[in-house]
Amino acid sequence: MGHVLLAPDKFKGSLTAAEVVHHLTAGLRRAAPDIEVRGFPVADGGDGTLDAAVTAGFRRIPVSVAGPTGAPVNTAFGYADGVAVVELADACGLRRLPAGVPEPLRASSRGAGEVIRAALEYGCAEVVLGLGGSASTDGGAGLVGALGVRLLDERDHELPPGGAALRHLRRIDLTGLHPAVRRTRFVVAGDVDNPLLGPTGAAAVYGPQKGATDDDVLLLEAGLTRWADLAEAAVRDVNPLGAAASVGVGPGQPVSAWPGAGAAGGVGFAALGFLGARFRPGIELLLDLLGFPAALVGAELVVTGEGSLDAQSLRGKAPVGVARAAVRAGVPTVAVAGQVSVDPDQLREAGIQAGYPLTDLEPDPAACLDRAAELVEKVAETLAADWLDPAGPPRRR
Numbered sequence: 552m553g554h555v556l557l558a559p560d561k562f563k564g565s566l567t568a569a570e571v572v573h574h575l576t577a578g579l580r581r582a583a584p585d586i587e588v589r590g591f592p593v594a595d596g597g598d599g600t601l602d603a604a605v606t607a608g609f610r611r612i613p614v615s616v617a618g619p620t621g622a623p624v625n626t627a628f629g630y631a632d633g634v635a636v637v638e639l640a641d642a643c644g645l646r647r648l649p650a651g652v653p654e655p656l657r658a659s660s661r662g663a664g665e666v667i668r669a670a671l672e673y674g675c676a677e678v679v680l681g682l683g684g685s686a687s688t689d690g691g692a693g694l695v696g697a698l699g700v701r702l703l704d705e706r707d708h709e710l711p712p713g714g715a716a717l718r719h720l721r722r723i724d725l726t727g728l729h730p731a732v733r734r735t736r737f738v739v740a741g742d743v744d745n746p747l748l749g750p751t752g753a754a755a756v757y758g759p760q761k762g763a764t765d766d767d768v769l770l771l772e773a774g775l776t777r778w779a780d781l782a783e784a785a786v787r788d789v790n791p792l793g794a795a796a797s798v799g800v801g802p803g804q805p806v807s808a809w810p811g812a813g814a815a816g817g818v819g820f821a822a823l824g825f826l827g828a829r830f831r832p833g834i835e836l837l838l839d840l841l842g843f844p845a846a847l848v849g850a851e852l853v854v855t856g857e858g859s860l861d862a863q864s865l866r867g868k869a870p871v872g873v874a875r876a877a878v879r880a881g882v883p884t885v886a887v888a889g890q891v892s893v894d895p896d897q898l899r900e901a902g903i904q905a906g907y908p909l910t911d912l913e914p915d916p917a918a919c920l921d922r923a924a925e926l927v928e929k930v931a932e933t934l935a936a937d938w939l940d941p942a943g944p945p946r947r948r
Contacts, residue, residue, distance in 0.1 A: 554850055562888075594681070617665060630673065637679065682814045775807075850880075853877040876884075
């Protein structure tokens with residue numbers, strides 16, 4: 552038979568995607584020692600995007616940048632053939648908060664901009680920015696600040712970092728914008744379609760997840776509103792129509808209202824407006840970029856998965872993106888997950904033939920997290936018994 556292709560996302564809070572691949576491989580080979588297994592860890596633009604790129608052959612280019620609170624962090628971008636892959640979460644995401652303490656009013660996206668700047672100076676012609684896991688709600692102000700945009704108050708002093716400070720914005724100076732921005736293609740990998748402002752915007756919906764109180768949300772909303780008002784005029788000569796087309800709107804609609812402008816605490820707004828970025832669904836973009844269609848050639852079975860396979864997953868997260876690509880190639884797909892909260896018919900409609908939850912073996916969620924590695928291996932053995940037939944193509948027995 553052909554090979555089994557393992558293409559899981561991370562199990563958040565327990566295993567990285569690469570670790571899931573490792574433990575799936577161990578379990579499968581215990582059950583079927585002669586099986587050929589190939590690993591292809593995936594991500595949808597959030598945590599793990601950089602690691603997935605490196606596993607797929609991109610070279611890791613180290614860089615030190617400002618974390619979400621300004622403390623330096625060591626990160627990198629992935630590089631191959633003129634393309635850079637930048638993971639916002641690894642530069643200035645929630646997991647980079649010192650001691651995990653949220654800073655909803657002051658956290659900044661500057662670190663992601665510093666990684667992009669390093670990629671531009673490396674000579675990259677295209678930058679793929681993975682959104683997800685952001686610690687800030689600054690509308691991407693920190694990101695563009697790292698690229699030379701100056702945000703000034705009424706005294707012409709530069710604003711301090713964070714979304715709350717944007718309430719005092721009086722002028723945006725684009726004269727120092729890095730010259731490579733206008734000749735570089737930017738693509739954003741993201742699945743959030745929220746606008747920047749309002750009840751479904753970045754502050755209202757995602758601010759509380761980053762530690763914002765109700766009063767903090769009001770401050771952040773005021774800052775983002777001021778930022779949007781001044782930025783709209785400032786970016787008219789930067790923002791090409793292609794960016795609008797990528798999110799399905801015409802040129803007359805303000806960028807702050809475009810789907811995706813509220814992604815990553817408003818970094819989507821800055822990417823669309825200042826960088827002219829094109830949005831693509833995260834998993835779809837990354838599978839194409841990392842060469843997943845080629846990896847499918849000769850595969851007899853795909854095993855995907857993530858920590859929680861739920862209704863949100865069905866809206867296009869990594870496992871469903873993997874399954875859809877596999878369906879197009881005629882390869883059956885099954886999923887391993889910490890828990891599965893959708894029914895088998897919904898899974899099959901999404902292209903996943905069967906789900907294998909770890910909670911079938913360990914119903915206690917805390918114990919399931921602690922024992923995730925062991926349980927993934929055991930589930931892989933069950934999966935092998937169900938699907939791997941040495942005499943022919945995989946099929947459920």
